[in-house]
Structure formats: C-alpha cells, structure tokens
Amino acid sequence: MLVFDVQDDGKLSLVRFRGDILEGVETVLAGIPAAVQRTSVRFDCEHINYINTMGVGAFGRFMKNFGATRQLEFVRCPQSFIEHAMMVPSMVGGGRVTSLYVNFECPSCRRHRLKLVDRSVMKSHDLFPNEPCPGCSKPMHIMLDADALDERFLG
Numbered sequence: 001m002l003v004f005d006v007q008d009d010g011k012l013s014l015v016r017f018r019g020d021i022l023e024g025v026e027t028v029l030a031g032i033p034a035a036v037q038r039t040s041v042r043f044d045c046e047h048i049n050y051i052n053t054m055g056v057g058a059f060g061r062f063m064k065n066f067g068a069t070r071q072l073e074f075v076r077c078p079q080s081f082i083e084h085a086m087m088v089p090s091m092v093g094g095g096r097v098t099s100l101y102v103n104f105e106c107p108s109c110r111r112h113r114l115k116l117v118d119r120s121v122m123k124s125h126d127l128f129p130n131e132p133c134p135g136c137s138k139p140m141h142i143m144l145d146a147d148a149l150d151e152r153f154l155g
Contacts, residue, residue: 002028002048002055004035012040012073018047023054029062039070046076046101051084060090067093075099076116079144104140106133113140 002019013036051059063072072095077085082100085091098119105112111133131140 001025004028004032006032006035008037011038012042013038014042014044016044016047020050020052021048021055021059022050022052023058025055026058026062029059029066032062033066036070040073041066041070042073042075043095044075045078045081048078048081051080056084056088056091060088060093063093063095064090065093067095071095073098077101079103082144103143104131105143106136106138106140108138109133109136111135111140112143 002017002021002025004015004017007014007016015032015036066072072093074081074092074095074097077097077100079101081091082097085097096119099116101114102117103112103114113131113134115131131142132138133140
C-alpha cells in the first residue's frame, strides 16, 4: 500500500511516496489535495516499490486531475515508474520528471549499476553520460529504451 507525507518549504510542497501503487491507491491519493499548500508540487518517488496495472490507472487519473491546476515535478523516480509513465503519460499529470534512476549494465562483465541521473545532465550530454564499469572500466550501457523518452522527461 502507498503512503505519503508532505513538507512545505514556503515555495513548493514536497510529497514523499513510500510503498506500492496498487488497486485502491485512489483512497490514499484522495488525501493529497488537502495536505498540499502550494501550486508547485514535487513528488519524491524514490521509495515506490511495486506498481500494478490497476494502480497505474488510478494513479494516472489522479495525477491528470491534480496536475490540471498545479505545476508538478517528479524526482528520484525508479525505473519501474518511468517505464509505466512512458506507457501511461497521465502518471506524471502534465508534469516533468527531473531525475530518475537508470540501470546500467556492462556488456563485458555483466555488472549492473543503478545511478540517479538528473535531467540537466541528460540534456547536456548524449542523453545519458558515459558510465564506466566499476569492475572492468569498460563503458556501461543503459537498460532503458532511451528513444522512448520524450518531453515529459527531457523537455
């Protein structure tokens, strides 16, 4: 089950999610509008663990409506969240993803590395910066369909 807490810094409201986006998530999400004080809202998604189809639908409907009158930003998004958002754009409610976790794999030694990547880095380099393997120092490749990323993530 998904839970959230909200902090307000005077400029924006920070909503931190923890848990799973599953069926019934709309009950939890219904509490966000009363808890949020600002029209600029940052969602910290780092601790979203599991997402299922029923949860995606409800989450997307909520974010689409909630984002209609607010500026939304999503940070520290796990790769599973990004993959679902690429298929169901309403998951970001017209907002922007400004940082996401990217899984890199070394084709030589098969090591994996999860790295938080900021959107500003993605725009200034060839989408994702080169990542040397911590084991063999050869270039690692991202394990995400970078071509499917669009302005929700890079704009």
